[in-house]
Amino acid sequence: MFLGLFTSGIQAxxxxxxxxxxxxxSMEGYH
Incomplete structure (x- = not known):
């Protein structure tokens, strides 16, 4: 359970x- 939440947090x-x-x-390229 905790490992799943930890992995999800890392991916996020x-x-x-x-x-x-x-x-x-994109912003720098636009300007």
């Missing part, structure tokens, strides 16, 4: 980081 953190990096590049 990685996804958020990749999304932020992608948006950051």
């Amino acid at each position: 953190l990685i996804f958020a980081t990749l999304a932020a990096a992608y948006i950051g590049e």
Whole structure:
């Protein structure tokens, strides 16, 4: 149970980081 929540948290953190990096590049590329 705990391991599942931990894994989900890690995946969410990685996804958020990749999304932020992608948006950051898009914003810089737009400007």
